[in-house]
Amino acid sequence: CFEIGGLTKIYGEGEAAVAALRGIDLTIGDGELVVLLGPSGSGKSTFLNILGGLDAPSAGHVRFHGADITKFDDRDLTRWRRDSVGFIFQSYNLMPGLTADENVRLVTEIAADPMPVSEALEAVGLAKRGKHFPSELSGGEQQRVAIARAIAKRPKVLLCDEPTGALDSATSRRVLEVLVDVARREQATVIMVTHHQGIAPIADRVIRFRDGQVEEDVRNDNP
Amino acid sequence: CFEIGGLTKIYGEGEAAVAALRGIDLTIGDGELVVLLGPSGSGKSTFLNILGGLDAPSAGHVRFHGADITKFDDRDLTRWRRDSVGFIFQSYNLMPGLTADENVRLVTEIAADPMPVSEALEAVGLAKRGKHFPSELSGGEQQRVAIARAIAKRPKVLLCDEPTGALDSATSRRVLEVLVDVARREQATVIMVTHHQGIAPIADRVIRFRDGQVEEDVRNDNP
Ligand SMILES: Nc1ncnc2c1ncn2[C@@H]1O[C@H](COP(=O)(O)OP(=O)(O)OP(=O)(O)O)[C@@H](O)[C@H]1O
Ligand SMILES: Nc1ncnc2c1ncn2[C@@H]1O[C@H](COP(=O)(O)OP(=O)(O)OP(=O)(O)O)[C@@H](O)[C@H]1O
Ligand SMILES: [Mg+2]
Ligand SMILES: [Mg+2]
Numbered sequence: 001c002f003e004i005g006g007l008t009k010i011y012g013e014g015e016a017a018v019a020a021l022r023g024i025d026l027t028i029g030d031g032e033l034v035v036l037l038g039p040s041g042s043g044k045s046t047f048l049n050i051l052g053g054l055d056a057p058s059a060g061h062v063r064f065h066g067a068d069i070t071k072f073d074d075r076d077l078t079r080w081r082r083d084s085v086g087f088i089f090q091s092y093n094l095m096p097g098l099t100a101d102e103n104v105r106l107v108t109e110i111a112a113d114p115m116p117v118s119e120a121l122e123a124v125g126l127a128k129r130g131k132h133f134p135s136e137l138s139g140g141e142q143q144r145v146a147i148a149r150a151i152a153k154r155p156k157v158l159l160c161d162e163p164t165g166a167l168d169s170a171t172s173r174r175v176l177e178v179l180v181d182v183a184r185r186e187q188a189t190v191i192m193v194t195h196h197q198g199i200a201p202i203a204d205r206v207i208r209f210r211d212g213q214v215e216e217d218v219r220n221d222n223p
Numbered sequence: 224c225f226e227i228g229g230l231t232k233i234y235g236e237g238e239a240a241v242a243a244l245r246g247i248d249l250t251i252g253d254g255e256l257v258v259l260l261g262p263s264g265s266g267k268s269t270f271l272n273i274l275g276g277l278d279a280p281s282a283g284h285v286r287f288h289g290a291d292i293t294k295f296d297d298r299d300l301t302r303w304r305r306d307s308v309g310f311i312f313q314s315y316n317l318m319p320g321l322t323a324d325e326n327v328r329l330v331t332e333i334a335a336d337p338m339p340v341s342e343a344l345e346a347v348g349l350a351k352r353g354k355h356f357p358s359e360l361s362g363g364e365q366q367r368v369a370i371a372r373a374i375a376k377r378p379k380v381l382l383c384d385e386p387t388g389a390l391d392s393a394t395s396r397r398v399l400e401v402l403v404d405v406a407r408r409e410q411a412t413v414i415m416v417t418h419h420q421g422i423a424p425i426a427d428r429v430i431r432f433r434d435g436q437v438e439e440d441v442r443n444d445n446p
Binding site: 011012016018037038039040041045090091131136138139140141144161162165166167168169170171172195 | 234235239241260261262263264268313314354359361362363364367384385388389390391392393394395418
């Protein structure tokens with residue numbers, strides 16, 4: 001599981017300092033589906049970035065199966081991100097010079113037991129758009145390529161930052177089913193930042209942030 | 224008003240051709256608040272980009288108060304975009320090397336009767352973040368700077384592409400009230416692409432796209 005203690009992140013210094021996370025304590029069990037809610041600016045992306053090894057905290061620790069990610073050197077961080085984490089970024093972060101196919105393949109080529117690229121794109125309804133570049137795709141299509149890229153590596157940990165922000169409700173529902181389905185088969189731990197109302201009922205747990213702290217943590221016993 | 228006839232946009236050629244818009248006919252009255260819905264990939268952003276003078280159609284026309292925007296030369300297009308249209312982009316399109324203040328000022332400095340920069344940022348709850356760069360702001364904060372930039376010029380036409388996609392429901396509601404309020408005071412025509420359920424009831428009209436065509440066009444007589 002994830003064991004998070006005293007997680008703190010402060011940007012800038014002095015008067016300009018912004019406390020993005022102010023001491024987060026959480027334990028998240030393996031295979032749990034956690035929904036993370038909270039107002040704009042409350043620290044959700046910062047939290048996900050630290051768990052995914054993309055950023056370092058100012059204080060506190062994050063242990064996954066006993067290993068403290070926040071103390072990893074560059075090589076271990078790279079391995080953590082590459083092998084264990086599927087990350088769906090709030091701004092997709094696709095490589096603009098690669099097609100949709102190539103963006104997914106970049107990740108599956110180095111994975112231990114990946115999904116075929118076509119299967120991942122098929123799952124998000126983009127089987128026919130593989131040869132297009134991100135600039136030739138709509139906002140929601142780019143987001144779906146980012147999702148395909150994350151699920152294709154069959155990760156142990158799936159960190160999703162607003163994975164359906166650009167999608168209409170029918171496409172959102174389909175994409176969420178795919179995400180949850182893949183996660184269940186891999187017994188992956190999923191932490192999903194989302195405003196999508198439909199997901200909270202199927203989550204095991206709903207955590208609410210406010211101003212960099214946990215305001216509420218509700219276990220859902222009837223998902 | 225906007226008078227749109229036979230608006231068509233085809234990307235690519237031959238087998239790879241994608242028909243993003245397949246003959247759109249619409250008339251939108253001055254001061255109308257139109258919500259534009261439709262599945263991912265149905266042509267909403269393409270439509271907005273053409274109306275905003277950011278893209279040209281393959282066929283058809285768009286007349287605004289009698290002038291055909293699709294026949295404008297570069298100079299008239301620049302003037303149309305700069306003076307008459309406030310555009311909130313699906314991917315924000317902020318200048319990464321300018322602070323939030325400077326991003327808004329860039330637009331107000333050349334406007335005829337702009338809002339003060341501080342007032343625009345205040346309206347979206349970011350009065351204290353003006354000195355930060357986009358990379359130092361959360362997703363929802365970047366989106367709100369993009370909104371401040373669009374309303375600050377007090378445009379005749381407000382084209383909003385998912386303006387609340389990255390915002391939690393409380394912040395969304397506040398931002399939508401601000402947008403509608405500014406539009407009403409300026410008697411601006413608003414075309415808003417959004418999945419946000421809360422806005423359809425206050426719109427004058429809800430238009431639904433599917434596969435590059437108008438599938439439904441419902442006037443709301445009790446907004
Ligand atoms: N440069 C391009 N080359 C090829 N196809 C393109 C290009 N730009 C857009 N498209 C396609 O045109 C169609 C309409 O795109 P558009 O961005 O207008 O959709 P949208 O309704 O805004 O979708 P979303 O809700 O996902 O943002 C999509 O299928 C998209 O992939
Ligand atoms: N490099 C930075 N310098 C200063 N402040 C920063 C920086 N990066 C993030 N912040 C601030 O940290 C706070 C938390 O940001 P974060 O992106 O985690 O919020 P969020 O909950 O994901 O918001 P949203 O829902 O808008 O995406 C915000 O106030 C943001 O402006
Ligand atoms: Mg965020
Ligand atoms: Mg779009």
